[in-house]
Amino acid sequence: MQESYFALIGFGADGWGRALLIATGMTCAVAVAGFLLGSAIGSLIAWAKLSGSFVLRRIGTAYTTVLRGIPDLLVIYLFYFGGSAALGTVAGFFGADGFIGMPAFVTGVLAIGIVSGAYQAEVLRGAFLATPRGEIEAAKAVGMRNWTAFRRIIAPLVLRLALPGIGNTWQLVLKETALISVTGLVELLRQSQIAAGSTRRPFEFYLTAILLYLAITWISTLLFRRAEARTMLGVRRSI
Amino acid sequence: MIDFGFMWEALKILIAGLPLTLNLAAASILAGGLFGLLITIFAQTGGRPAMVIANGYVFVFRGSPLLVQIFLIYYGLGQFRAELQSIGLWQFVREPYWCAVLALSLNTAAYSSEIFRGAFQSVAAQQVEAARASGMSGPLLFRRIIFPIALRNALPAYGNEIILMIKATALASIITLMEVTGLASKLIAETFRAVEVFVVAGGIYLALNFVLTSILSWVEHRLTPHLRPRPDPLPAKDKPLHV
Structure with a gap:
């Protein structure tokens, strides 16, 4: 006799509800940490691509071209295996030997941060290019130094214009966390795999995972829509 | 430090996965693009319930990770x-290849249908009016006017989707298909030389995407002669010598 679906994903003795919720929390944690790292990298790369230096521009362009052109899974493998090999070498100096696994959470955050940095850089660069030149000139005209003008004028304008694109990259990041399951980090997909393996009910568990992912994307869409409405408060809309 | 001999060997191993990568991408882009077009037409012509069903489909497939769908x-x-x-589909579903193609197709269909929807909506009402005024309607109007203009509008966004699909085929390696990424992960596990293998595999994808981008921008150039500046009828004769 098979257990009913709700007993399977419920919070009872045989239910996987608690484990799935914790794993959902892990998915969100990896996504948020990776996204924040990506924002930092993205800002730096956008700055490099907009800078006057030829070399910096080239580096920025190479970064965004390469990381947007190769599969994310390859980047994850690079950090998982490459990171472990590097850790092993370092540990070798201290007399340890054998395989040392790179912590899966760190691998995930690094890989996601580096990939989403490339996407966020393009969004931020586009937003900066779309800010009205007059506002920046006005800031200079009233005597603001570079940093003050950046903090008071440029950053808020860029954020306002970039927010829809940033929302898109957040959704990408969220879905990319599923790939981190290959490193063994127990996030939502990995937990569903474990549950599916032990109960032999993969269909129900993967369907539940899809529903939980949809719940997260749906909530974050609502949050981003509210944030967008807030940043647009001071803007006169023509349509 | 960099072992070029090893990288050459790795290239020879990994390039063997390229046909499968291309095969997966082509099959799912064709099937998914067609299905996406059907979804768009269904949503635009089927009234309110069709719109709700199509939106639900798009929400589910765009809102959840491809790997979970696979x-x-x-x-x-x-x-x-x-x-x-009992209905004779088991022989397809037990093959990882068909499962990967099915998942990739269903996934790209959702993204494509959104691209096509935008493209159809951007066909100028005046052009449809002009076509109606000259007596076209129904399928003829669609075939001669709406479809070609929408195709042209969709091309830049659809080009992005094609590149995304090439990258998405990497996920098929997780269900045991030995395409480029599958061979790469096997090679890394055997040799522990993640960086070299990564560089070679990444290079293959970059080259592939570079070729695709070039083809796409050539097609886009050919399809948009009306957006290019007109050739100068009096070259070098009506311009001042020093600008």
Whole structure:
């Protein structure tokens, strides 16, 4: 006799509800940490691509071209295996030997941060290019130094214009966390795999995972829509 | 430090996965693009219920990770073996290749239908009016006016989707298909030389995407002669010598 679906994903003795919720929390944690790292990298790369230096521009362009052109899974493998090999070498100096696994959470955050940095850089660069030149000139005209003008004028304008694109990259990041399951980090997909393996009910568990992912994307869409409405408060809309 | 001999060997191993990568991408882009077009037409012509169904489909497939969709189809459908056997679909569902193509197609169909929707909506009302005024309607109007203009509008966004699909085929390696990424992960596990293998595999994808981008921008250039500046009828004669 098979257990009913709700007993399977419920919070009872045989239910996987608690484990799935914790794993959902892990998915969100990896996504948020990776996204924040990506924002930092993205800002730096956008700055490099907009800078006057030829070399910096080239580096920025190479970064965004390469990381947007190769599969994310390859980047994850690079950090998982490459990171472990590097850790092993370092540990070798201290007399340890054998395989040392790179912590899966760190691998995930690094890989996601580096990939989403490339996407966020393009969004931020586009937003900066779309800010009205007059506002920046006005800031200079009233005597603001570079940093003050950046903090008071440029950053808020860029954020306002970039927010829809940033929302898109957040959704990408969220879905990319599923790939981190290959490193063994127990996030939502990995937990569903474990549950599916032990109960032999993969269909129900993967369907539940899809529903939980949809719940997260749906909530974050609502949050981003509210944030967008807030940043647009001071803007006169023509349509 | 960099071992070029090893990288050359790695290239020879990994390039063997390229046909499967291309095969997966081509099959799912064709099937998914067609299905996406059907979804768009269905949503635009079927009234309110059709719109709700199409939006639901797009929400589900765009809002959840592709890898989970692949797992749901590959492992999840295995649970319905008896039923699938009775309708003769089991031989497809047990093959990782068909599961990957199915998942990739369903996924790209959702993205494509959104691209096509935008493209159809951007066909100028005046052009449709002009076509109606000259007596076209129904399928003729669609075939001669709406479809070609929408195709042209969709091309830049659809080009992005094609590149995304090339990258998405990497996920098929997780359900045992030995395309470029599958061979790369096997090679890394055997040799522990992640960086070299990564560089070679990444190089293959970059080259592939570079070729695709070039083809796409050539097609786009050919399809948009009306957006290019007109050739100068009096070259070098009506301009001052020093600008």
